[in-house]
Amino acid sequence: xxxxxxxxxxxxTAEKSSKAAGAATWADDRLGIATMAKKQIRxxxxxxxxxxxxxxxLWSFVTLLITGVFLTFWFKPSxxxxxxxxxxxxxxxxxxxxxxxxxxxxxFDVRGGLLLRQMHHWAAMLFIAAMLVHMMRVFLTxxxxxxRELNWLIGGVLLLLGIVEGFAGYSLPDDLLSGTGLRIADGxxxxxxxxxxxxxxxxxxxxxxxxxxxxRLYTVHILLVPGLLLALIGAHMLLLVYHKHTQWPGPGRTxxxxxxxxxxxxxxxKAGGFFFxxxxxxxxxxxxxTINPVWRFGPYNPxxxxxGSQPDWYMGIAEGLLRIMPGWETHLWGFTLxxxxxxxxxxxxxxxxxxxxxxxxxxxxxxxxxxxxxLLQRPRDAPTxxxxxxxxxxxxxxLWAAGGNDILAHVFHLNLNKITYxxxxxxxxxxxxxxxxxxxWAISLQRSDNxxxxxxxxxxxxxxxxxxxxxxxxxxxxxxxxxxxxxxxRDHIYVASSTVxxxxxxxxxxxxxxxxxxxxxxxxxxxxxxxxxxxxxxGHHHAEIEHEHDVPLEGHAADGHQFDGRHDxxxxxxxxx
Amino acid sequence: MRLLTRRISGGLxxxxxxxxxxxxxxxxxxxxxxxxxxxxxxxxANTKTDDATTIAKGRALFLVGxxxxxxxxxxxxxxxxxxxxxxxxxxxxxxxxxFQVGTGRMPMAQPGVQALQKPPAYNADEIEALAAxxxxxxxxxxxxxxxxxxxxxxxxxxxxxxxxxxxxxxACHNFAAAGxxxxxGKFAPSLVGVSAKHIYEAMLTxxxxxxxxxNGVLTPQDKKEIISYLKSSETEPNYGGFALGSIxxxxxxMFAWLGVGVLVGFAVWIAAHTSRxxxxxxx
Numbered sequence: 001x002x003x004x005x006x007x008x009x010x011x012x013t014a015e016k017s018s019k020a021a022g023a024a025t026w027a028d029d030r031l032g033i034a035t036m037a038k039k040q041i042r043x044x045x046x047x048x049x050x051x052x053x054x055x056x057x058l059w060s061f062v063t064l065l066i067t068g069v070f071l072t073f074w075f076k077p078s079x080x081x082x083x084x085x086x087x088x089x090x091x092x093x094x095x096x097x098x099x100x101x102x103x104x105x106x107x108f109d110v111r112g113g114l115l116l117r118q119m120h121h122w123a124a125m126l127f128i129a130a131m132l133v134h135m136m137r138v139f140l141t142x143x144x145x146x147x148r149e150l151n152w153l154i155g156g157v158l159l160l161l162g163i164v165e166g167f168a169g170y171s172l173p174d175d176l177l178s179g180t181g182l183r184i185a186d187g188x189x190x191x192x193x194x195x196x197x198x199x200x201x202x203x204x205x206x207x208x209x210x211x212x213x214x215x216r217l218y219t220v221h222i223l224l225v226p227g228l229l230l231a232l233i234g235a236h237m238l239l240l241v242y243h244k245h246t247q248w249p250g251p252g253r254t255x256x257x258x259x260x261x262x263x264x265x266x267x268x269x270k271a272g273g274f275f276f277x278x279x280x281x282x283x284x285x286x287x288x289x290t291i292n293p294v295w296r297f298g299p300y301n302p303x304x305x306x307x308g309s310q311p312d313w314y315m316g317i318a319e320g321l322l323r324i325m326p327g328w329e330t331h332l333w334g335f336t337l338x339x340x341x342x343x344x345x346x347x348x349x350x351x352x353x354x355x356x357x358x359x360x361x362x363x364x365x366x367x368x369x370x371x372x373x374x375l376l377q378r379p380r381d382a383p384t385x386x387x388x389x390x391x392x393x394x395x396x397x398x399l400w401a402a403g404g405n406d407i408l409a410h411v412f413h414l415n416l417n418k419i420t421y422x423x424x425x426x427x428x429x430x431x432x433x434x435x436x437x438x439x440x441w442a443i444s445l446q447r448s449d450n451x452x453x454x455x456x457x458x459x460x461x462x463x464x465x466x467x468x469x470x471x472x473x474x475x476x477x478x479x480x481x482x483x484x485x486x487x488x489x490r491d492h493i494y495v496a497s498s499t500v501x502x503x504x505x506x507x508x509x510x511x512x513x514x515x516x517x518x519x520x521x522x523x524x525x526x527x528x529x530x531x532x533x534x535x536x537x538x539g540h541h542h543a544e545i546e547h548e549h550d551v552p553l554e555g556h557a558a559d560g561h562q563f564d565g566r567h568d569x570x571x572x573x574x575x576x577x
Numbered sequence: 578m579r580l581l582t583r584r585i586s587g588g589l590x591x592x593x594x595x596x597x598x599x600x601x602x603x604x605x606x607x608x609x610x611x612x613x614x615x616x617x618x619x620x621x622a623n624t625k626t627d628d629a630t631t632i633a634k635g636r637a638l639f640l641v642g643x644x645x646x647x648x649x650x651x652x653x654x655x656x657x658x659x660x661x662x663x664x665x666x667x668x669x670x671x672x673x674x675x676f677q678v679g680t681g682r683m684p685m686a687q688p689g690v691q692a693l694q695k696p697p698a699y700n701a702d703e704i705e706a707l708a709a710x711x712x713x714x715x716x717x718x719x720x721x722x723x724x725x726x727x728x729x730x731x732x733x734x735x736x737x738x739x740x741x742x743x744x745x746x747x748a749c750h751n752f753a754a755a756g757x758x759x760x761x762g763k764f765a766p767s768l769v770g771v772s773a774k775h776i777y778e779a780m781l782t783x784x785x786x787x788x789x790x791x792n793g794v795l796t797p798q799d800k801k802e803i804i805s806y807l808k809s810s811e812t813e814p815n816y817g818g819f820a821l822g823s824i825x826x827x828x829x830x831m832f833a834w835l836g837v838g839v840l841v842g843f844a845v846w847i848a849a850h851t852s853r854x855x856x857x858x859x860x
Contacts, residue, residue, distance in 0.1 A: 047851055048848055049845040049848035049849070050844075052847060053841065053844060055844070056837065056841070056844065089732055089736075090735065090736065090739055090806070090810070091736060091739065092736060093732070093733055094739075125830065125836070126833055126836050129833055129836075129837040130840065133841065176743065176747075177825065177826075273847065274843070274844070274847060277847075278840060281839060281840055285832070287818060289817070289829075290815060290817030290818050290819060290821060291817065291821075292826070293816070293820075296752050296753050296823070297752050298739065298740075298752070301743070301744075303744060304743045304744055304747065304748075305747065305748050306752040306825075307747065307750060307751040307756070307758070308755070308825035308827070309825065310825050310826045310827050312826050313826065313827075313834070314830075316827075316830065404827040405758075406757060407758070407825070407827045407828075409762075409764070410758040411822075411824070414762070415761060415762035416758045416759070416762070417760055417761055418762075
């Protein structure tokens with residue numbers, strides 16, 4: 001064995017390869033991994049905290065898979081009656097479904113079962129919350145614009161599937177709360193005009209609660225929806241790689257490049273580390289905080305209900321809609337149309353979902369911007385969009401609060417009915433107010449950006465001139481910052497083409513075109529545009545003149561003027577008198 | 578011994594024709610019947626509260642602390658609109674007084690949708706006197722004795738108590754007895770830490786918004802089982818960690834968002850620590 005460590009007389013021979021390298025070569029020879037990986041491991045990703053929010057969702061999902069597999073080993077998805085004989089004495093000897101008994105078994109008799117069950121539940125709550133946070137980031141920065149509209153749609157479907165998956169999981173243990181949730185789902189289905197009762201009987205295999213819903217939901221929960229989620233997450237990430245990641249504007253960053261670090265080793269380490277942080281956080285939550293204490297709810301019994309019966313937070317919006325809806329019903333020829341459930345339970349969620357999924361296309365139509373975008377927008381540079389999100393968050397928050405109206409009333413000693421009446425009005429009045437506030441706020445921030453560009457930043461240095469007047473010294477911002485601030489594009493209000501064609505005949509699409517122009521006007525009219533080149537030069541010129549004013553004072557300036565930001569102040573101090 | 582009994586029986590036999598014999602036998606019969614009744618009859622014939630001086634003391638207290646709302650003879654006072662300012666108390670029984678005054682709900686600090694629990698304004702003797710006075714106005718449920726609401730129950734009875742609790746109580750009081758809201762600012766209070774006697778009295782008399790669970794609806798045995806279920810729940814450890822208020826998924830959702838906040842914080846932290854090669858050494 002000879003190693004090429006010296007310039008000796010013997011020729012150098014290759015060092016014996018390590019075992020790992022041997023395994024890698026073996027795999028590469030058969031799978032061609034190296035060629036595939038060569039490109040991907042050098043893939044560059046831009047660096048920003050907000051680009052890691054989707055990762056929280058991804059890692060929560062991985063945590064869900066791991067803990068979920070564990071739970072399937074002991075959970076029995078059956079509604080067969082059994083008598084509980086486990087170690088939880090408060091329920092021992094009670095008849096219950098096998099599903100509930102096995103959940104108690106996981107919680108009290110399987111080692112580490114309660115921890116894993118709570119981790120699974122907390123991870124589910126985080127999964128959907130993280131998806132929403134990620135979605136808000138994408139929305140606020142305009143990352144859903146062409147060419148990423150399809151990925152926005154996939155993301156929206158992922159969110160919907162996550163909610164369905166969560167609801168199915170909530171219903172599986174067959175405790176009092178999950179049964180109550182299923183009863184509401186049953187009500188929502190039954191509110192469908194004409195078909196409702198048929199659909200409900202089909203779903204439950206007979207009259208509620210039947211004896212098959214748990215096993216059906218189990219298949220949905222562990223096979224169907226996770227499969228779809230995995231496939232769509234795959235598609236979501238493939239598209240991310242294909243489109244390349246968006247980036248914030250800045251010096252050296254264009255629509256054609258991506259500035260950042262390669263996948264290996266920087267992001268692999270960061271993402272890998274983040275997984276352990278997410279898993280660790282979930283483990284801490286699962287270990288320290290009770291979630292869904294099924295043993296306290298007792299087995300499901302249609303004759304029982306508990307105060308504080310709420311769905312998990314992501315269904316809070318549906319619960320809120322149901323709770324604040326006035327009790328409208330129509331009776332026609334012996335049939336009841338339950339508007340009080342049909343509107344909040346079916347029409348409103350579908351309408352909200354279509355609005356969310358269709359948003360990129362609606363915005364595109366109004367603004368007329370169908371170009372590709374890889375540079376992100378700051379939320380302030382799209383005030384209408386930002387304000388729209390603020391209003392939607394308000395709707396969501398109000399409805400969530402309405403869904404917990406009894407908890408709010410009890411904890412804060414409020415009047416339950418008054419909360420409901422407040423929400424009925426508030427849901428229509430508060431979001432528009434928030435919209436206006438957020439929009440004006442964003443525009444003010446645009447104004448502050450323009451001020452920085454034209455007048456520089458405030459140094460905090462107060463200057464006294466020869467006449468005794470005081471001014472604050474402004475200094476120009478750095479080139480890089482000026483570049484970043486001016487990287488945004490100018491907005492163009494869409495102008496409708498003539499409503500009549502050359503021969504004076506009304507154009508067929510004229511009405512839609514006029515509407516579009518009107519909306520575009522409303523959308524953009526208050527936006528501030530970035531300063532023009534002339535304005536910028538004017539601003540610089542102004543600063544120069546100001547500086548020239550001070551030049552004659554050089555050497556004679558009042559005490560303190562040496563701190564005006566244009567002089568080297570090493571060793572300077574105020575005269576001591 | 579035998580001699581002694583013979584002498585007594587002989588003596589009794591000799592005096593059986595005495596003119597005092599009939600009244601004495603009658604008196605004895607009455608005493609035994611009365612005594613047996615007092616010992617065996619349902620508790621609402623509370624011998625102690627019959628005491629005239631206690632009643633008089635209760636009445637004096639009542640006139641000072643209660644009559645302004647309930648009327649000088651506890652006949653109740655109506656508002657101008659015909660609603661109850663203070664309800665009539667004849668027939669509410671000693672149990673109602675013991676519950677309302679013993680938990681501090683009465684006297685109310687101010688009129689409101691519901692009387693609030695607070696430190697009691699009267700001591701045990703005064704409450705007993707007030708209860709005796711109100712009980713003297715008409716028959717009603719009397720204060721339960723300790724063996725009615727406490728004592729050992731089997732595990733099976735405890736589990737049964739849980740079922741009774743979930744069927745009759747959780748709809749308002751919540752699955753963990755943490756309380757819940759009712760319409761119009763009313764509420765079902767938390768039962769955690771409430772004494773067994775007061776829970777029993779509440780079921781018996783239906784204070785505030787609560788329905789009466791008479792002995793026909795929930796037998797004294799059922800009530801005892803419910804109470805032992807509640808008391809055993811109180812001592813049960815929090816198996817899952819912090820209970821987050823035991824108010825169901827709303828507080829869980831709030832903590833889930835706090836968790837996401839923490840994770841976003843970690844994302845900021847990770848992004849702030851970029852690859853080492855870029856870092857310049859500080860001068």
